[in-house]
Amino acid sequence: xxxxxxxxxxxxxxxxxxxxxxxxxxxxxxxxxxxxxxxxxxxxxxxxxxxxxxxxxxxxxxxxxxxxxxxxxxxxxxxxxxxxxxxxxxxxxxxxxxxxxxxxxxxxxxxxxxxxxxxxxxxxxxxxxxxxxxxxxxxxxxxxxxxxxxxxxxxxxxxxxxxxxxxxxxxxxxxxxxxxxxxxxxxxxxxxxxxxxxxxxxxxxxxxxxxxxxxxxxxxxxxxxxxxxxxxxxxxxxxxxxxxxxxxxxxxxxxxxxxxxxxxxxxxxxxxxxxxxxxxxxxxxxxxxxxxxxxxxxxxxxxxxxxxxxxxxxxxxxxxxxxxxxxxxxxxxxxxxxxxxxxxxxxxxxxxxxxxxxxxxxxxxxxxxxxxxxxxxxxxxxxxxxxxxxxxxxxxxxxxxxxxxxxxxxxxxxxxxxxxxxxxxxxxxxxxxxxxxxxxxxxxxxxxxxxxxxxxxxxxxxxxxxxxxxxxxxxxxxx
Amino acid sequence: xxxxxxxxxxxxxxxxxxxxxxxxxxxxxxxxxxxxxxxxxxxxxxxxxxxxxxxxxxxxxxxxxxxxxxxxxxxxxxxxxxxxxxxxxxxxxxxxxxxxxxxxxxxxxxxxxxxxxxxxxxxxxxxxxxxxxxxxxxxxxxxxxxxxxxxxxxxxxxxxxxxxxxxxxxxxxxxxxxxxxxxxxxxxxxxxxxxxxxxxxxxxxxxxxxxxxxxxxxxxxxxxxxxxxxxxxxxxxxxxxxxxxxxxxxxxxxxxxxxxxxxxxxxxxxxxxxxxxxxxxxxxxxxxxxxxxxxxxxxxxxxxxxxxxxxxxxxxxxxxxxxxxxxxxxxxxxxxxxxxxxxxxxxxxxxxxxxxxxxxxxxxxxxxxxxxxxxxxxxxxxxxxxxxxxxxxxxxxxxxxxxxxxxxxxxxxxxxxxxxxxxxxxxxxxxxxxxxxxxxxxxxxxxxxxxxxxxxxxxxxxxxxxxxxxxxxxxxxxx
Numbered sequence: 001x002x003x004x005x006x007x008x009x010x011x012x013x014x015x016x017x018x019x020x021x022x023x024x025x026x027x028x029x030x031x032x033x034x035x036x037x038x039x040x041x042x043x044x045x046x047x048x049x050x051x052x053x054x055x056x057x058x059x060x061x062x063x064x065x066x067x068x069x070x071x072x073x074x075x076x077x078x079x080x081x082x083x084x085x086x087x088x089x090x091x092x093x094x095x096x097x098x099x100x101x102x103x104x105x106x107x108x109x110x111x112x113x114x115x116x117x118x119x120x121x122x123x124x125x126x127x128x129x130x131x132x133x134x135x136x137x138x139x140x141x142x143x144x145x146x147x148x149x150x151x152x153x154x155x156x157x158x159x160x161x162x163x164x165x166x167x168x169x170x171x172x173x174x175x176x177x178x179x180x181x182x183x184x185x186x187x188x189x190x191x192x193x194x195x196x197x198x199x200x201x202x203x204x205x206x207x208x209x210x211x212x213x214x215x216x217x218x219x220x221x222x223x224x225x226x227x228x229x230x231x232x233x234x235x236x237x238x239x240x241x242x243x244x245x246x247x248x249x250x251x252x253x254x255x256x257x258x259x260x261x262x263x264x265x266x267x268x269x270x271x272x273x274x275x276x277x278x279x280x281x282x283x284x285x286x287x288x289x290x291x292x293x294x295x296x297x298x299x300x301x302x303x304x305x306x307x308x309x310x311x312x313x314x315x316x317x318x319x320x321x322x323x324x325x326x327x328x329x330x331x332x333x334x335x336x337x338x339x340x341x342x343x344x345x346x347x348x349x350x351x352x353x354x355x356x357x358x359x360x361x362x363x364x365x366x367x368x369x370x371x372x373x374x375x376x377x378x379x380x381x382x383x384x385x386x387x388x389x390x391x392x393x394x395x396x397x398x399x400x401x402x403x404x405x406x407x408x409x410x411x412x413x414x415x416x417x418x419x420x421x422x423x424x425x426x427x428x429x430x431x432x433x434x435x436x437x438x439x440x441x442x443x444x445x446x447x448x449x450x451x452x453x454x455x456x457x458x459x460x461x462x463x464x465x466x467x468x469x470x471x472x473x474x475x476x477x478x479x
Numbered sequence: 480x481x482x483x484x485x486x487x488x489x490x491x492x493x494x495x496x497x498x499x500x501x502x503x504x505x506x507x508x509x510x511x512x513x514x515x516x517x518x519x520x521x522x523x524x525x526x527x528x529x530x531x532x533x534x535x536x537x538x539x540x541x542x543x544x545x546x547x548x549x550x551x552x553x554x555x556x557x558x559x560x561x562x563x564x565x566x567x568x569x570x571x572x573x574x575x576x577x578x579x580x581x582x583x584x585x586x587x588x589x590x591x592x593x594x595x596x597x598x599x600x601x602x603x604x605x606x607x608x609x610x611x612x613x614x615x616x617x618x619x620x621x622x623x624x625x626x627x628x629x630x631x632x633x634x635x636x637x638x639x640x641x642x643x644x645x646x647x648x649x650x651x652x653x654x655x656x657x658x659x660x661x662x663x664x665x666x667x668x669x670x671x672x673x674x675x676x677x678x679x680x681x682x683x684x685x686x687x688x689x690x691x692x693x694x695x696x697x698x699x700x701x702x703x704x705x706x707x708x709x710x711x712x713x714x715x716x717x718x719x720x721x722x723x724x725x726x727x728x729x730x731x732x733x734x735x736x737x738x739x740x741x742x743x744x745x746x747x748x749x750x751x752x753x754x755x756x757x758x759x760x761x762x763x764x765x766x767x768x769x770x771x772x773x774x775x776x777x778x779x780x781x782x783x784x785x786x787x788x789x790x791x792x793x794x795x796x797x798x799x800x801x802x803x804x805x806x807x808x809x810x811x812x813x814x815x816x817x818x819x820x821x822x823x824x825x826x827x828x829x830x831x832x833x834x835x836x837x838x839x840x841x842x843x844x845x846x847x848x849x850x851x852x853x854x855x856x857x858x859x860x861x862x863x864x865x866x867x868x869x870x871x872x873x874x875x876x877x878x879x880x881x882x883x884x885x886x887x888x889x890x891x892x893x894x895x896x897x898x899x900x901x902x903x904x905x906x907x908x909x910x911x912x913x914x915x916x917x918x919x920x921x922x923x924x925x926x927x928x929x930x931x932x933x934x935x936x937x938x939x940x941x942x943x944x945x946x947x948x949x950x951x952x953x954x955x956x957x958x
Binding site: 025028029030031032035036037038039040043044046047063064065066067068069070071072075087088089090091092093094095096097098104105107114117118121122125127133135137138140142144155157287326328 | 566600805
């Protein structure tokens, strides 16, 4: 619902963020603290993202599977680093009906352990590899930090890719393919740029040999991790005994990867694209792409509504349209309401328009208004949606680039953190000591080491210790 | 894997059922008793069913949402009959990390309670109705009876339709639409007939005013409940306070329905369509619709494989095809393997075929073999898949009809149960006493009261007490 007292994005981002999510009807809180309700607009958006990723996974030969929600405690403990990473936030099932269970069951925080315990039976020889699986499911991680819808939720939806290869080379080669799929979907569907790179050993996934991520910069200058990809090497295959006979008849441990994209992206897109008036939905994931608002009084209601229906009929096969003919609210109220909901295009139509044959079309992203002949709408609107998409992407990219600061001076890095100016892209020697010291002094973690920036490390000195730099890293406060 | 010692469907259905599911690679057991792993073939089949239902729901105006997995204990208790029905099989979360929770959380056995507690805030006036929602998710019901894959699983996947109306008339009108969608999807996608009808008050859903179901007859003569639809009336709206202001400004309780189709259908289709050789997948839900088996020796391998690839290329845009060129197994072994997996069409191709330009095409359902020119395959195979679909449906329907016995004599009903001959369709006075007595004496429950048969009740006498019959009911042993 429109509300003049709502926080402004430009003034209080975090209050703005949750209030637009709730007030727009995108989500709601639930009786379980930290778990949200996906209302139709948000679930629709997730379905589009999911299906886009899924289509590309299937083309690439990845097959969907579904493993149980619950994991016996002993299984979860099988890979040491993995359990240490996850057990602090596991939700435990201890009873069924009135019976106490013999062994506690974890609600999956991720499915490595239950999958690999089963999958090892499916693999006999090199002929059974690669085995590339994925599942779309819900996971629970009982975060004790302040939960934030989408960004830090106790339950979220995601894909879990789990792939198994005979050789390290094949496993490694999958990384660029999968990160490429994620990057394309982010760009093509939610108009979202990101920074792909490698996580540090300290920040990597619990159980992985190396983790890679696509990072986003939020409106408050903090970074947030988007989709990720993990090279697990032989860590899990050794813990679970996933072996195969190679062509020479020797038993070998397999190489594994895992990867994910989650509903967190919905939070990122709302945060990045929105403005003081509310959400701005990228057209591809908007359940309603164009809202038609008829403006009438008791005298001309019939003729205006007839024209509104005519407009609807002429565009409905090209865009997802909706007529808001709710008599309980004024047109002005509705303008605000649909701006809050972030619907990409508004079509205003009153008595004048029934005569002129033209309607006013308002873009949500720029609020620009144009008059367009009704007969042209079915051609103009799809193009306009593309334009809005591209413009959102370019704006988000510009914002991102403007908030990455290449620095070589530690004071400058500290200032960037203090003033929440974004990421400090700085040379780093690669030592855990410097990584920790910087974190303690400035609150900045290393989001990742961007692929694109690594060529610049040569000849540079670590921003903290001054020793030779091995990497260029993006330092930022992060979610 | 093929296995001569596997139980035959005709001799030991229940052993056959689980062994073909496991041996074919359709599913696997998991480390959690009663929870199964959906391998690619079964999850693919579920995706097709889900998407078919989802498309029709969306056309009908139902919108997808997603509510949390966990439900606070107090909420679950809010509707008395509902909690009594579900609490004996609820899995309880009591701890998160190392902390004991203040209140136990149920893993959803179904989502009425958590949904309605939230949704009531969304409804103010008649303008907000109808509110027709659906979610696709996983639920847990800790069955203490012997679990059977798909048919009685401790976790299953389903849709939960939850709709809210201003009037009883609108709510009632939804029943035929939704049951019609389910019936069409069963027929068009998994070639499965069913018997739609009303459940008795004793067998209805916990919390519903009236339940309706589509029932199937299994190969052992027992019945199993398929998709269902529940008229909840104002039971939940009164328990949760779901009210709206009508056009006159009066506050009223809303009318609600719920409905579901679940992964149980995968079990039903495997059970009904399969034969002694293994599964028979209806073509629409088969991940691989046609398997090409090249038959070669070291001398002619190259030329045969080349032809196999040519065949594949010529049909891949029309059917989901796969070449089994695994050297580790003989063609005969592969024939058995793919028959076990239930792939609808097998294409055999050896040196002879590279010269004749024709291949042998074998239907899985009838095992009929025909020679078809390679140049014709892209036209013939889609038609053949349709034929297989129709033939499976007709066979299943014939089987179903042959196992419904119209009886008016209690002895006959008892005999049908004793000999597992299927359902006894019999007149019933409608009293709970007769329903219970028949169950005690014969093991038969009332699956439902088929819509189609009700006109025949007039003038008939109850099969047990001899009083005037109100209904015609299908009595059967049931899953």
